[in-house]
Amino acid sequence: MASSTTIAVTGMGVIAPLGDSPVALAEALAQARSSIADLPEPSPASASRLTDFDFTRYANIRGMRVYNRASRLGICATRLAMTDAGLESIPGEDLGLVFASHHAHLDTLIEYDRNLVTLGPSRTNPSLMPLAIASAPGAVTALSFGLKAFSITLANGDAGGLDALGLCMHLLEQGRARAAMVVSASSLCSEIVLSAVRAGLLAEARNVRVFDRDSRGAALGEAAVALVLERMDHACQRGAQAKAILRGHASRFAPRPDLIPAGLARAIRRALDAANSTPADLALVSSAGSGVPEMDRAEALSLIDVLGEEKTPVTAVKAAVGEAGACSGLLQTLAAISSLSAKTAWPIPGLRNPAVPGLTYVTQATPLRGNHALVTAATRTGSCSALVLSSAND
Amino acid sequence: MVTPRRVVVSGCGAISAAGNDVEAFWSALLAGRCLLQPLAHFTAPEMDVLTGGEVALDEEDALPADVDTDPERARCEQLALAAASRALRHAGLLGQTATLANAGVILGSTMGLERQIGDLSQRWSAEGSAAIDGSFGLRVDEHRLPALIAARCGLGGPVWHNATACSSGNAATAWAFDTIVRGDADVMLAGGADTFTRSLFNGFGRMGALAKSVCKPFDKSRDGVSFGEGAGILVLEELEHARSRGGHALAEIVGYGISNDAYHVTAPDPNGTGYARAMSQALSTSHVEAARVGYICAHGTGTPYNDLGEVRAIRTVFGDLAPRIPISSIKSIIGHTNGAASALASIACVLSLRSQRIPPTANLTEPDPEFGLDFVMGQARAAALDLCLNLSAGFGGFNACLLLGRMP
Known part of the structure; x- marks a missing residue:
């Protein structure tokens, strides 16, 4: 509402x-x-x-x-x-x-x-x-x-x-x-x-x-x-049409690389709270996965921690457009909005054998159920951020 | 009905030419003595001896080797870390791991990290691309500045780098204030750090904006800015959180106003139109009458255009009240510390509210007759202060004004 x-x-x-x-x-x-x-x-x-x-x-x-x-x-x-x-x-x-x-x-x-x-x-x-x-x-x-x-x-x-x-x-x-x-x-x-x-x-x-x-x-x-x-x-x-609704955002810090999974999980949970949402509400994760093994692993562990048994599709736009720094979060958000609009999760090009099993990685275009998406980011300097958004008709 | 969360300042760390603790800082400001001197430890190519407000750090501030092995190029980081540890100590929070695990930091700077580039430029001539190492990208990442503080102090909340030029300190404080108000943290560090760089002096020199001797804010003969290096960090804390742990509520952050001139890349709007909107917004969003403002801590850089636009904006917002509000600038004492400037000015406001005294503007002897405002000059002035308005404006036109209130 x-x-x-x-x-x-x-x-x-x-x-x-x-x-x-x-x-x-x-x-x-x-x-x-x-x-x-x-x-x-x-x-x-x-x-x-x-x-x-x-x-x-x-x-x-x-x-x-x-x-x-x-x-x-x-x-x-x-x-x-x-x-x-x-x-x-x-x-x-x-x-x-x-x-x-x-x-x-x-x-x-x-x-x-x-x-x-x-x-x-x-x-x-x-x-x-x-x-x-x-x-x-x-x-x-x-x-x-x-x-x-x-x-x-x-x-x-x-x-x-x-x-x-x-x-x-x-x-x-x-x-x-x-x-x-x-x-x-x-x-x-x-x-x-x-x-x-x-x-x-x-x-x-x-x-x-x-x-x-x-x-x-x-x-x-x-x-x-x-x-x-x-x-x-x-x-x-003014009669403008909404394309999506931003529900909640949070950022947290991980003081060491090995603490990024926990730091990102804290950010995600806080963003979900701010959005009055739960992991069960999420139809999609538009992740920060970039191909850097240790960062991808940290994010995967964080998502497993938060999503638990949920089979939420996880996608990663950087597999298609590269790591674009601060712009990446906006590209991920844009991709999530278009996914929710098309009710389809976009696949991750080149993913064959997940390094960390336990997540529902999208390897081919997949129908989406639900209106909410999670967008994530984590940096080598320890910043961990999460955004929850929904389609405009939610 | 939910009571709005109030945000107080519970600690301050001030590193400047006036010394490295709050007492020395305040003592120098009240004395109103210009601390701008020929720089002993910084030079720029083909420039005469430079004048500014140079910091002498203490032994305890030695740069940890895991931060950087080169204190010259990591000067900004060193200043920021020194201010952060002092602010936490002042707040009684140093080592309070449980509290700090949920605290965050928002820091601003303008050009300080350019020292890392400078190191590259010098080596580039001799080494070419071999001068680039794997850590370069990380060392020039602005986010590393607050991240260093967070990692060393054990902070786990939001850690942001705000870059709004010379209004960075106030903007960082504003975002930290909002973070606490909406319940995203109970404790936040906020402020800024900056140091001297070649480009700073060369750029301002080429633009004719450097003071010929020392800056003279609001003076009839003002002719430019004088720079300083430093760092100012405030510990912001939710009022009840501070009270429950026996912390000191030194002053309250009442609210803020922001605007953008969108006038020119460097020059401020000479009419101060955007600046006035930021001041008005600070008052209106805080539901405060203009008459309650007892002191304006001006940006007051000493450049002809900045001071003119600032005065016009003050007159626009305060109208008939304007000539009765004491105004001063601390930049002629410690120099313009760019990203740290408004954070150090906020600390000056906190101390003004605590002591009910206003620091004078050094080097101001004959106010510009066009201005007609009550500039505090010569010596500190006693005043009954309820609210202080801390003004800041930066390259690019972003203005940020912070309203601070007295705590009983």
Whole structure:
């Protein structure tokens, strides 16, 4: 039952290698397609790359040519989501933005600092300095669309997307905006790719097998997602259609890697409480599984702990689009919304032999029963987050 | 009817040029002496001797080797850890494992982690891509900053990194306040940490925004900002939780207001329109009359545009009351500490409410005649304080204002 402060998703925008609309992405996921391919170097590494991204196809806003790739991606996804939600009639003072960033500014900062050190201060471009701080991609996105209620950047690693949704939900419940965008964008930064290879986190495309015992690592992903959140009463007033309802969010911390299963379980239980739901209500888990064996194992143990005997289908969009940092949580949320809408769980490409048995992994498109989905995230720095959502007609 | 959960400050950790404990911090603020000096331990390429508020850490703050082997590049982490342990000790919570297992931390910073990039840039010339190691991605992950605090202090609640530039400290405190109000935690650490970086001085220098000598907030001759390094962390706690364990309720977090200028990447709206909305929201969502605000702890950076926009916003919100509300800025004492600035200012507000005294604005001798407000200058002032409003604004235009109240 929706109350006046129920938070609905009323607009969605996505730019990913598998499609630049929620419908196109859902079709690709339904067919178990993957955009992950090997990188020529460094090795071993693979990624899901946006090879033909041209921002002018989506938005051509003053200043964009100076902004880095992640900022451009974020702006373009925001334009798509705002158009989808039909927000034109709402003044900027009533619109906010929460940007989830994981290294989204880093390439600008590295370039600025390297020029400063190697070329000297007089050869640096002073206009780049304000774009080299963590809040810059979010700030220029808000600036591009005149979003004046708030412009916040959360940098919570790979859990940032879900936490941004949670923060935005609470700000809207308090009436600090009529609607707000939750945005994240991920682009490949060569220094991060290199570091991930040297940390042993990445694998060739054929060895990225989420939840599989033969997985050797993850692939990185480029993507941008924007979701428009809005209080249900406000959406109804302006005749906007809800695509999903956000029910509850929680985040918890695991101080050591071996405590991530317990930390994530605590986050999930808290999110279920906040949503007045139980594990039996869940029709789907849109998991954070990425192919990194120890992280997949931790998540599987956590889900077994929470779900118990429930045979809830578990899917993992990163098997198709790679690990897109803070954007991953929004991609998982988008996939969950499209799954609930189509009443079908999308399969996990490449999963043959689960490393941790005891869960109902989706290996082919499967009909869904129920209206609620759980979305999860866990980071190597110990952040564990969970979001419960439902279809709009619940 | 459910009684709303009230949130109090039960401990503070202040690391700044004024020293590393709350008493030294408060003593320096009340003295109103400018602590900005030529930096002894930081330089930037091809720049003259830099001026700022430099921290001298204590022996107990030595960087643990498992955090980083290089204290230079991990300076921000070191400052944050030092403030966190002091805040927990001040609150009487250090080592209280059961309580801390459900507590969280939300921290803000602006450029502090850039020191990790700086290390890379220096090595890149000599080593090329070999300069990148497997830990680089983790070391430049902003979330690592609060995660380090959480791991070392045994926190198991929400652990977030807020990045809203120079309003980060207030924003982090606001989200932590909400976390406690809605019952997601009883105890939260909140604040910010930042340090000097090459890009900070170079960027502001190239933009002509650095003070020629030292910053002079609201002064007729103000010409720019002076930076400081530091960390400010507050322990926020649900009131009954603090009382039940015998903790001190030093002050109350009454509410907050937020807004975004969406005006320019760096420049604030000169009319302070967005800033005024944040101030008004702080008052309205807290159901507080403007007349109850007895002190405004201003952002007051000393740049011509920031101070102008801030004053205009204050006049818009407070109208005829504005000239009667004492205002000061602590940035001319310890420098602008970026992500830590509003957290340290919140600690100043807590101490003002406790002692019923307002710190003066150092270096302010001749207020801009256009402003016409009651700037506290020269010496600290005694005042009957019920509420303090702590203002902050940042690059990108995000404003966050925190309302703090006196506890009996």
